[in-house]
Amino acid sequence: xxxxxxxxxxxxxxxxxxxxxxxxxxxxxxxxxxxxxxxxxxxxxxxxxxxxxxxxxxxxxxxxxxxxxxxxxxxxxxxxxxxxxxxxxxxxxxxxxxxxxxxxxxxxxxxxxxxxxxxxxxxxxxxxxxxxxxxxxxxxxxxxxxxxxxxxxxxxxxxxxxxxxxxxxxxxxxxxxxxxxxxxxxxxxxxxxxxxxxxxxxxxxxxxxxxxxxxxxxxxxxxxxxxxxxxxxxxxxxxxxxxxxxxxxxxxxx
Numbered sequence: 001x002x003x004x005x006x007x008x009x010x011x012x013x014x015x016x017x018x019x020x021x022x023x024x025x026x027x028x029x030x031x032x033x034x035x036x037x038x039x040x041x042x043x044x045x046x047x048x049x050x051x052x053x054x055x056x057x058x059x060x061x062x063x064x065x066x067x068x069x070x071x072x073x074x075x076x077x078x079x080x081x082x083x084x085x086x087x088x089x090x091x092x093x094x095x096x097x098x099x100x101x102x103x104x105x106x107x108x109x110x111x112x113x114x115x116x117x118x119x120x121x122x123x124x125x126x127x128x129x130x131x132x133x134x135x136x137x138x139x140x141x142x143x144x145x146x147x148x149x150x151x152x153x154x155x156x157x158x159x160x161x162x163x164x165x166x167x168x169x170x171x172x173x174x175x176x177x178x179x180x181x182x183x184x185x186x187x188x189x190x191x192x193x194x195x196x197x198x199x200x201x202x203x204x205x206x207x208x209x210x211x212x213x214x215x216x217x218x219x220x221x222x223x224x225x226x227x228x229x230x231x232x233x234x235x236x237x238x239x240x241x242x243x244x245x246x247x248x249x250x251x252x253x254x
Contacts, residue, residue: 013077014133016086021129023090028122029084031057036241039111060100061095066087097122111241124179131182168192173200197221
């Protein structure tokens with residue numbers, strides 16, 4: 001493990017990326033735990049306010065991202081300064097993306113259904129950065145044997161083909177399969193060969209004159225959502241917390 005870490009992370013200069021990814025994931029998890037404790041009224045934590053204005057944690061997140069980002073550019077890829085800036089950057093990005101939905105909607109939707117978008121963006125970011133981290137790209141690795149070059153070249157080619165499958169799955173409206181397919185090749189292939197979801201780019205482009213394909217697509221999407229939507233919702237709630245119930249709508253007066 002130590003040799004692999006040095007050979008594929010330290011030697012190519014990926015240690016700051018590893019530190020940033022670790023800080024990012026840990027910050028997100030800790031932030032979610034703290035916010036859930038605050039929501040439940042437990043523990044010593046509380047909301048931060050200044051002058052009657054609630055300070056969302058995206059604010060210190062932006063500051064840490066700026067400091068860590070510019071500091072990392074100035075510090076290079078090695079040395080204590082580079083590692084410290086990588087950690088600051090990871091912490092900042094974790095705080096910012098934890099409130100991605102708030103930025104997107106310009107509204108405090110943290111504990112609403114729309115707030116689930118933050119969890120999805122965090123998972124996507126962690127997956128893509130993890131792919132960059134563990135990718136056996138032969139840049140920055142010295143004294144490789146011909147076998148190592150061949151193995152890494154084959155892997156890079158496989159990653160490229162798999163990325164193409166992920167793009168096809170994404171165009172078919174299969175966002176989650178496209179995301180996880182970036183890491184797991186079989187998942188991307190499944191998403192690429194299955195029917196597109198209704199309303200996706202692929203369906204609009206290729207099913208326009210194929211009514212049977214449109215009907216099969218709608219039926220399959222209905223069955224899939226009925227079977228998996230609740231399970232996906234439960235997983236998101238386990239990671240990010242259960243959203244507040246939607247306010248009851250009053251009956252219209254006539």
